[in-house]
Amino acid sequence: MKWILKAGDRTDMITFKNVSKTFAEETTAVKNLHFHVEKGEFFALIGPSGCGKTTSLKMINRLVEPTEGTVHMEGKDIRDFNRQELRWNIGYVLQQIGLFPTMTVAENIAVVPEMKKWGKRETGKRIDELLEMVGLDPKTFRNRNPDELSGGEQQRVGVVRALAADPDILLMDEPFSALDPISREHLQNDIATLQERIKKTIVFVTHDIEEAFKLADRICLLKDGEALQTGTPRDLQHAPVNDFVKSFVGNRKPDLWETPVSEVMETDSKHMTRETTLHAPSYPAPLYVFGDERRFLGRLEPSGTVSHELLISPERPLREVVSAVEASEYDAVPVVENEQLVGILSYKNIVAYLYNQRAETGALP
Amino acid sequence: MDPLNEFLELFSQQQETLLSSLWEHIQMSLIALLGAILIALPLGILLTRTRRFAEPIIGVAAVLQTIPSLALLGFMIIFLGIGTVPAVIALTAYALLPILRNTYTGIREIDPAIKEAATGMGMSPARRLRKVELPMAMPVVMAGVRTSMVLIIGTATLAALIGAGGLGDLIMTGIQRADQSYILLGAIPAAILALLFDFILRWTEKTKRSFMTFGVVMASAFLIVISPTLVPAQQSDLVIGGKLDAEPDILAHMYKHLTEDETDLNVDVQAGLGGTDIVFDALLVGDIDIYPEFTGTAYVDLLGQDPSGMNEDEVYEATKKGIETAYDLVYLEPMAYNNTYALAVSNEVGEAYELETISDLEPIQNELTAGFTFEFLDRPDDGYDAVTEAYGFEFADVNGLDPGLRSQAIEEGEVEVIDAYSTDAYLVEYGMVVLEDDEELFPPYQGAPLLREEVLDEHPELESILNTLAGEITDEDMQEMNYLVDYEDVDPEVVSEDYLQENGHLN
Numbered sequence: 001m002k003w004i005l006k007a008g009d010r011t012d013m014i015t016f017k018n019v020s021k022t023f024a025e026e027t028t029a030v031k032n033l034h035f036h037v038e039k040g041e042f043f044a045l046i047g048p049s050g051c052g053k054t055t056s057l058k059m060i061n062r063l064v065e066p067t068e069g070t071v072h073m074e075g076k077d078i079r080d081f082n083r084q085e086l087r088w089n090i091g092y093v094l095q096q097i098g099l100f101p102t103m104t105v106a107e108n109i110a111v112v113p114e115m116k117k118w119g120k121r122e123t124g125k126r127i128d129e130l131l132e133m134v135g136l137d138p139k140t141f142r143n144r145n146p147d148e149l150s151g152g153e154q155q156r157v158g159v160v161r162a163l164a165a166d167p168d169i170l171l172m173d174e175p176f177s178a179l180d181p182i183s184r185e186h187l188q189n190d191i192a193t194l195q196e197r198i199k200k201t202i203v204f205v206t207h208d209i210e211e212a213f214k215l216a217d218r219i220c221l222l223k224d225g226e227a228l229q230t231g232t233p234r235d236l237q238h239a240p241v242n243d244f245v246k247s248f249v250g251n252r253k254p255d256l257w258e259t260p261v262s263e264v265m266e267t268d269s270k271h272m273t274r275e276t277t278l279h280a281p282s283y284p285a286p287l288y289v290f291g292d293e294r295r296f297l298g299r300l301e302p303s304g305t306v307s308h309e310l311l312i313s314p315e316r317p318l319r320e321v322v323s324a325v326e327a328s329e330y331d332a333v334p335v336v337e338n339e340q341l342v343g344i345l346s347y348k349n350i351v352a353y354l355y356n357q358r359a360e361t362g363a364l365p
Numbered sequence: 366m367d368p369l370n371e372f373l374e375l376f377s378q379q380q381e382t383l384l385s386s387l388w389e390h391i392q393m394s395l396i397a398l399l400g401a402i403l404i405a406l407p408l409g410i411l412l413t414r415t416r417r418f419a420e421p422i423i424g425v426a427a428v429l430q431t432i433p434s435l436a437l438l439g440f441m442i443i444f445l446g447i448g449t450v451p452a453v454i455a456l457t458a459y460a461l462l463p464i465l466r467n468t469y470t471g472i473r474e475i476d477p478a479i480k481e482a483a484t485g486m487g488m489s490p491a492r493r494l495r496k497v498e499l500p501m502a503m504p505v506v507m508a509g510v511r512t513s514m515v516l517i518i519g520t521a522t523l524a525a526l527i528g529a530g531g532l533g534d535l536i537m538t539g540i541q542r543a544d545q546s547y548i549l550l551g552a553i554p555a556a557i558l559a560l561l562f563d564f565i566l567r568w569t570e571k572t573k574r575s576f577m578t579f580g581v582v583m584a585s586a587f588l589i590v591i592s593p594t595l596v597p598a599q600q601s602d603l604v605i606g607g608k609l610d611a612e613p614d615i616l617a618h619m620y621k622h623l624t625e626d627e628t629d630l631n632v633d634v635q636a637g638l639g640g641t642d643i644v645f646d647a648l649l650v651g652d653i654d655i656y657p658e659f660t661g662t663a664y665v666d667l668l669g670q671d672p673s674g675m676n677e678d679e680v681y682e683a684t685k686k687g688i689e690t691a692y693d694l695v696y697l698e699p700m701a702y703n704n705t706y707a708l709a710v711s712n713e714v715g716e717a718y719e720l721e722t723i724s725d726l727e728p729i730q731n732e733l734t735a736g737f738t739f740e741f742l743d744r745p746d747d748g749y750d751a752v753t754e755a756y757g758f759e760f761a762d763v764n765g766l767d768p769g770l771r772s773q774a775i776e777e778g779e780v781e782v783i784d785a786y787s788t789d790a791y792l793v794e795y796g797m798v799v800l801e802d803d804e805e806l807f808p809p810y811q812g813a814p815l816l817r818e819e820v821l822d823e824h825p826e827l828e829s830i831l832n833t834l835a836g837e838i839t840d841e842d843m844q845e846m847n848y849l850v851d852y853e854d855v856d857p858e859v860v861s862e863d864y865l866q867e868n869g870h871l872n
Contacts, residue, residue, distance in 0.1 A: 061485055084489055087487030092485040096476070096478035099482075102500040102501055112487065
C-alpha cells in the first residue's frame with residue numbers, strides 16, 4: 001500500500017521554481033524546471049541518461065547550485081539555510097554507495113548525528129534501531145568494515161546512514177542500479193515497507209520505469225533537461241502528454257497478470273451458443289447459453305439450461321481471475337458484462353495469451 | 366686480526382664517538398624529516414585544492430631531488446655556511462618530493478563518490494579532510510614519509526662533509542683511511558636507525574587514530590631532539606677548518622695548540638670539511654677563520670693559474686699576491702714538506718725494472734696496470750693527461766679508483782702504478798717506491814695557513830704564531846704523523862701536540 005495523503009492536507013516540502021542550470025561548458029543541464037514534492041511523498045525523477053535528473057536532485061542538497069530560479073524547502077529558499085546544516089537534514093544515498101572505508105558500519109552511520117552533536121548513547125541506540133529496521137543484526141554488523149559487506153548490505157547501510165539523524169527529506173540517486181537483480185528487488189521491497197513506517201519525503205532518481213512505477217507516488221519524466229510530464233504512474237500511462245512519454249512509459253515491461261480479461265477471452269467460442277441453435281447432446285462441456293442481445297441465460301445441462309454462479313467481468317485483471325477459475329469445476333468460465341455474455345475465458349486462452357506475450361517481449365526463445 | 370674482532374675492538378674504543386655521532390645523526394634526521402612533513406603535507410593538501418599549480422610545484426620538488434645530494438650540500442654553504450643548519454635544510458629540501466607527491470596523489474585518488482558522499486552529508490571541507498580524506502590517504506602519505514625518512518638517514522651521512530657531524534664522520538674517516546671497520550661503525554648504526562624509524566612509523570600507521578599517534582610521536586621526538594640545543598653552546602673566538610683527511614686535521618690542531626699556547630683565545634677545530642670547494646666557501650662566508658691550504662691547490666684551483674715551470678717559492682709568492690687581491694685573504698708562510706703528486710710503483714716492480722724516474726716507465730707502459738684517483742684522471746694541468754703529454758707515453762690499462770679503497774687493490778697486487786701524494790702514509794705501509802718527476806711536471810704543494818684579512822686585523826698576533834711552523838715539518842715528519850692517525854688510529858689532537866712538544870714549539 002502506498003502512502004497517500006488525503007486531498008486538502010497536502011504540504012509542499014520541496015518546490016522548484018523556474019530552475020535552470022547551465023554548466024561552464026555552456027551545456028544546459030536543466031531548463032526551466034518547475035515542480036513540487038509533497039510532504040511524505042515518494043517522488044521519482046526519471047528519464048534517459050543525460051536528461052538532468054541527477055543534476056536536479058543535487059540542487060536540493062546544494063551540491064549543484066541553479067543558474068536561474070530557486071529551490072524552496074518548506075517555503076523557504078534553500079540558499080537561506082547554512083549549507084552544511086541544510087545537508088544534515090537531507091539524507092543522501094548515492095548510486096556508488098560511498099561508505100567511508102576507514103570507518104566501521106557504526107561510525108559511518110554516526111557521521112551526521114556526530115555533526116549534529118547528538119549524545120553517544122542516543123546515537124548508539126539509533127544505529128541499532130536503524131540496522132534492525134533494514135534487517136541487519138546490530139551485533140554482527142556494527143563493527144564491521146564496509147569492505148566486509150555484500151553490495152546489498154552496503155547499500156542498506158547507505159540508506160541507514162542517510163536516515164541516521166532523522167532527516168525530513170531523503171534523496172536517492174539511482175540507489176539500486178549498481179546491485180544485482182535479486183538484491184535490487186529485495187531493497188526495492190524493503191524501501192517500500194520502510195517508507196510506510198517512516199513516511200519521509202523521498203526524492204528518487206532512476207532510469208528504470210519499472211522501479212519508478214513500483215515505488216513512486218508521483219513521477220516527473222525529464223528529457224533533455226526539461227520536465228515533460230509530472231503525475232502519478234497512472235497519469236503517465238493513461239494520459240501521456242506526448243509520444244515520448246508514451247513510448248517511455250510503454251517501454252516498461254507490462255505485468256501480464258495485470259491484463260484485463262477482455263484482452264484474453266474468446267468472444268466466439270465453442271463453449272457458447274445461442275438458445276435457438278441448440279442441438280443437444282453434441283455440445284462440449286461446459287456450454288453457456290445466451291438469448292437475444294447476447295443476454296446470458298445459463299449453462300446447458302442434459303436437464304436443460306441451469307443458472308451459473310461464477311461470472312467474470314471483462315475488466316478484471318487476470319491475476320484475480322485465475323484463482324476463481326481454478327476453484328471452479330469447469331475449464332472455461334463465462335465473461336459477463338451488463339448481463340450480456342461477452343466471451344469465454346478458458347485455461348487454454350490464458351496459457352496461449354501468456355505464451356504469445358512472453359514470446360513478443362523476448363522472454364521466450 | 367680478523368675483521369670481526371677488529372670491528373668489535375673499534376666499537377669498544379669508539380663508543381663515545383659513536384654515541385655522539387649517532388645522536389647528531391638522529392637530531393639532524395628527525396628535524397629534517399619533521400621539516401619536510403611540515404612543508405610537504407600541507408602543501409600537498411593545498412595542491413589538491415588548486416590543481417592548476419600541482420604539476421609545476423611537484424616539478425620543482427622533483428628538480429630538487431635530482432640535484433646530487435653532495436652538490437646540494439655544497440650549494441647550501443654559499444648561503445648558510447657550514448654546520449648543522451645548512452645540512453638540515455638541504456636534507457629537508459631533499460626529502461620534500463616523496464611526501465609531497467604521495468600526499469597529493471593519496472588524496473586525489475580517493476573515489477570522487479566518497480568525497481561527494483562526505484560533502485553531501487554536510488561535512489565542511491576541513492572536516493571532510495580530517496575525517497575522510499586524510500585517513501584514506503594515510504597509507505600512501507606514510508609510504509612517502511617512510512621513503513623520505515630513508516632518504517634523509519642515508520643522505521645525512523654526507524652531511525659530515527660540511528661539518529654537520531653525524532654517522533657520516535665515521536664513514537668518511539673509514540673511506541678515507543680504507544678502514545672497513547670505521548665504515549661499518551658508521552654504516553651499521555645508520556642502517557639500524559633507518560629500520561628503527563621505519564618500524565616506529567609503521568607502528569603509528571597501524572594504530573587506530575593513526576594521524577593523532579603520528580603527530581604525538583613526531584612532536585615528542587622533536588622535543589627530545591631539540592632540547593639539548595636550547596642550552597646555548599660555548600662561543601668560540603676562532604674556528605680552524607680542514608679538509609677531510611688526516612693531514613689537514615693534524616695541521617688544524619697544531620694551529621689550535623699554538624694559538625691557545627700563546628693567547629687566551631678559545632679555539633675550535635672544524636675538520637673533515639669535504640673538499641677544497643666546501644672548506645674555501647666556509648672560509649669566505651666566515652664559518653671558519655683559518656685553514657691549511659696547499660700552494661699548488663690554491664694557485665691552480667682557486668686562482669685558475671698554470672704553475673708549469675715555477676719553483677716552490679715562485680708558486681707561493683704568486684698565490685699569496687693573487688689570493689689577497691682576489692679574495693682579501695692572507696696566505697702565511699708555508700711549511701717545509703711538499704705534498705705533491707707523484708707516481709709510485711710497488712717495490713717488486715720497481716726492483717724488477719730498476720725504476721727511478723717516471724721516464725723509466727716508458728718501455729714497460731703496456732705491461733703495467735695503473736690505478737689512478739678520479740681527481741688525478743680529471744685534472745687537466747697536473748693530472749694524468751699532463752703526464753702523458755709531458756712524458757709522451759700512456760699506460761695500456763688505466764683504472765679509476767677511490768684513493769682509500771685503492772690501497773686494497775695495491776695490497777692484492779691488482780694495481781702496480783698509482784698516483785700518490787708524497788706525504789701519504791700508505792707509501793710507507795705498502796712499501797711503494799716514489800718515482801722522480803724528472804720532467805718537473807707536478808707543481809709544488811706546500812701547506813700554509815690561509816685566513817681572512819679581518820681575522821688577522823682582529824688578532825694580529827696570529828701571524829707570528831702560525832709562522833712558527835714556516836719551514837718546519839719535512840715530508841718524512843708528515844708521513845709519520847699521517848701514519849699514526851691513519852694506521853694507528855691516534856687522535857690528531859694528540860699527534861699534533863706530541864710533534865709540537867718534541868720540537869719545542871710549545872711553552
